[in-house]
Amino acid sequence: MGGLETDLYQLTMAAGYFQAGKVNEIATFELFVRRLPASRNYLIAAGLQQAVEYLLNLSFTEDEIRFLRGLPQFAQAPPGFFELLSRLRFTGDLDAVPEGTPVFEGEPLLRVRAPIIEAQIPETYLLATINFQTAVATKASRLAEAAGSRAVVEFGTRRAHSPAAGILAGRAAYIGGSTGTSNVEAGLRFGIPVFGTAAHSWVQSFASELEAFRQLQRLLGPNTVYLIDTYDTIEGARLAASLGSPLWGVRLDSGNLFELSRAVRGILDAAGLAGARIMATGDLNEYKILELAAAKVPIDAFGVGAELATSADAPAIGGVYKLISDPTRFEMLVTGTTSVCPSPPALCVTPLPGVFSSDRFAAFPSDRMQLIAYYDGNGTAELDIHLVNPAANTCCVLT
Amino acid sequence: MGGLETDLYQLTMAAGYFQAGKVNEIATFELFVRRLPASRNYLIAAGLQQAVEYLLNLSFTEDEIRFLRGLPQFAQAPPGFFELLSRLRFTGDLDAVPEGTPVFEGEPLLRVRAPIIEAQIPETYLLATINFQTAVATKASRLAEAAGSRAVVEFGTRRAHSPAAGILAGRAAYIGGSTGTSNVEAGLRFGIPVFGTAAHSWVQSFASELEAFRQLQRLLGPNTVYLIDTYDTIEGARLAASLGSPLWGVRLDSGNLFELSRAVRGILDAAGLAGARIMATGDLNEYKILELAAAKVPIDAFGVGAELATSADAPAIGGVYKLISDPTRFEMLVTGTTSVCPSPPALCVTPLPGVFSSDRFAAFPSDRMQLIAYYDGNGTAELDIHLVNPAANTCCVLT
Structure with missing residues (x-):
């Protein structure tokens, strides 16, 4: 399983190692970042759980081997190589820093020691897993730092690089310090808190904004968050306030957040809703959040989408895997x-x-570093991995 | 299947539509990009096949519904809503521009018309699918344009946003004009040509560079591409040339490509290897390729990684899905x-x-636009989708 989720050259090299009689040669590879992106001065390691799952399941199906045999690059490969692939399992050791650990330029995030073919083939998958989740966890850490005591929720699945990446972005953001995610599958799979109430289309689908708000309050009660900018934000805030409790609060998704948040806070307070909160969304990043926080705006939570789920200013952190x-x-x-x-x-x-x-x-x-997985004589055994969220100070056991 | 691969608010809105008696209301949504990123003036549509597969399979398992019932946001949801989810299928119509179509600001890539709950829930998955693949196909188109008659191969899985995104990046790049990909799974799954031979670790694993090259030639014959910059590029070129035919050529992965490509071309020609080709890799993008092409460097093919697989200068194209x-x-x-x-x-x-x-x-x-999927009375039926690659002028039937 997953045998072909790699670059072709890992497999041609594997065939070459076989041809050169290196099957039993032990190799050690380290995964690290040579140079941090210009806008980063540390990284938060993430993605280890998926790396371990991959190594534990790495194998080649008959269909996969048949496909390889048909490629011109394998026309001269020794037949014994394909027999080796058909029974290949990862039997090496994996050392790694725990997820959530700050790491720096040149410092290894993980180390693989295994027979050279078993160590070479995983390069691509391990890099794709660790590079991406580490990029998102790092971005989440920066956002949490900027937001201070305010919550940051990951809202970026729609801009993530595929639906599968969206699930993992929710996971990595949580490791980096987000309070939760909008991605429901990430909630089911990883036990991460999930958030979300309604979009502009909800408001648009009713004959009036007030009717849309009433229906939402009836459904969500104390979890109600009114999106108040579909037509006119101030009028939206007045309508929301007119419905009184229960509610969680309101969400601003456009306009001048400095001015609107203060005006909306005033409207809520005047209606006796001092406990109602204000969430802000809409193309936010750590720089905008820092400015808002410095201005002491009355915003209680931020939802961050594209910038977080794609680590937009540093979408590729450039980790490498070197012998x-x-x-x-x-x-x-x-x-x-x-x-x-x-x-x-x-x-x-x-x-x-x-x-x-x-x-x-x-x-x-x-x-x-600590030993994460090791060869126990029959195959690779896995140790417990814990998913730690620094903001929530919670800890989910993943295995 | 896939029911929870969405933002929570799609499901709370769905519950609200049920509560408000809107189950039979028909809604139409369009997916389009409001404003192109600063560095883009057109888009190449991609991702439709995965969008269709999702709609055809959209459903909720018992475990997924149990998870939703346990969330605070659904504490007051009508029980009938969960019954609806348990038998939910997409019964609407999908119109879309074919993959590979150039599209512009404000122009819809796809349109969904269905009962409002069935049209609302897919928003997140459709956006994550179309946004990402369209971003990569567009980047590939720009790279192909810059490279002119030279080939561009997608080499970016290790920097893609998860291994799953890497497979789809290979697919989208091919739609946009890449010649092929290094991602083997993309080759198996989509019939895209796959490329790759060896990395620095291959050269390092042998006692000498010459021995590493000999072993590679023995394995790959006419597909041999020597990576010649592990130690000294010029010396590497001489060693490669000394082995004569068969070979495809050499690869440069560092240094000044303007100077090195000319020097290496000279070495190959002097050895009677005028047919041997030169491939260049290493943090390339369309701007660097344009400069190289303008200088008429003797480079025959480019491999592009992070910049292509993450659309690094525009990692989120910002498509929206609007009622x-x-x-x-x-x-x-x-x-x-x-x-x-x-x-x-x-x-x-x-x-x-x-x-x-x-x-x-x-x-x-x-x-x-053309009708891609439609409701045939029992469920949604799918029409043929063809994967077209403008560079190769080939056409793979996907369904």
Whole structure:
């Protein structure tokens, strides 16, 4: 399962390792980010659970192997290679920093040690998993930092890169500090709090805004959030206030949030609804939230969509997965130059980035990583992974 | 299946429509982009196949309904709503422009007409599907335009937003004009040509670069592409040339591509390998490719990763899914103002963007859209969808 969810070159290299008699050679790879994007100075590690699930299930079906046999790139591959694929399982060790850990340039997020074919094939899947979720968790952390005591909810599935990415964005955002997500499947699958009430189409579908609000209050009671900007925001706030309790509050999705939030707060307070809250949405990011927070606007919660679910200003954090030199052979690449390390890797410190690792075992204390999965003689066994949300101070056991 | 792959508010609105007696009300929604991102002046529609598959399979399992019943937002929902969900199927019509069609600001990519609950719930999934694949197909089209007669291959799975997004990025890039993808699963699932040979770790895993190249040539024969920049690019080119035919060519992944491509071309030609090709990779985008093409560099193919698979400069194209006013009631929102259209929508033209549609049936001739799926009395039936690649001038029947 999942055997073909990789770049073709991982599989041609695997065939080549087989051809070259390297099947039993043990290789160690590390996944790390060489250079942080310009707008990031730390990362929040995320995606480990999906990485572990992939490694535990990695295998090739007959159909998948038949497809490979039909490709021109495998015309000369040794037949024994396909037999190897048909019984391939990941039997290596995986070390990783726990999800939610802050990591920095050059610091490994995970390390795979396995027979070289089993270590090479997972590169693409592990990178796609860790790069994406780490990007979103990091963005969520920045948003939570900007919002301070205000809640940030992940609302970006519609702008996520596929529905599947939307589910994982909700997960990663929660690890990074979001209070919850609008993605219902993420709620079911990962136990993350889910939020949402109604859109403009709800208001539009009724003959009047007041009728739309009445129906919503009847349905949602204390969870009612009126979206008040479909026609006129101030009038929308007055209509919402006229319905009194129960309600959670109102949502602003357009216009000048500095002015509107204060005006709406006044309308709610004047109606005796001091406990009603104001949520703001609409193309928000950490910079806009910082400005709003600095102005002490009466906004209680932010919903963030595209910017969070796509990490829009840094959509690709650029993690790489690199072969660690073994102690007997440790050439390294500094772009355009070959430098041969004069001493064993653990003692050799070379400037990052641009180095194919070798030194990072020494540069970063190993107690930041912990054993996540290991080979128990029959296959890879998995240890408990806990999903921790710093904002909610809750902890969901995932396995 | 897939019932919870949506924003919670779609389901609370659905419960509200049920509560308000709107179950049989027919609604029409259109999916379009209000404002193109700054770096885009057209879009290439993509993602329709996955949209259709979703609509054909949309349903709710018992577990999913049990999860919803347990949420505070559904504490007051009428029990009949959950019965409705348990037998819900999409019975509406779907009109859409074919995949690969250029579309512009305000022009609908698809239109859903169905009972309001069936039309509302799919919003999130349809947007996540169409927004993402359209973004990638558009980026691929720009890259193909910049590359001219040179091939562009999609190499970005590792930077895609999840492994699942990587598969779909390969698909969307092909629709937009890429020659193929490195994603093997995309090859199996969609019949897209797959490419790839070896990475730096391949070269590193052998005692010498020459031995790594020899093993690769033995495995791949005429499909051999030597990655020549692991240690020293010029020396790598000489080693590759020394092995003679068969080979496809070499790949450059770092350094000054203007200078290196010319030097490497000279080395290959001097060795009598005029037919050997040069591929370039490494943080490429359409602007860099335009510069390289303008300088008439001897590069035959480009591999593009993060920039293509994440549409990095425009990672969220911002498509929206909006309720179309019915002929008897057609208020519209121009941000901050209510304007009531003085005549039936089909005759009413208002300035875009900021308008909740109403006029676009008139503004865009309907012959750009075609019926893709329709209700045949028992359920939704699907018409043939063809996957067309403009570069390869091939056509794969997907259904």
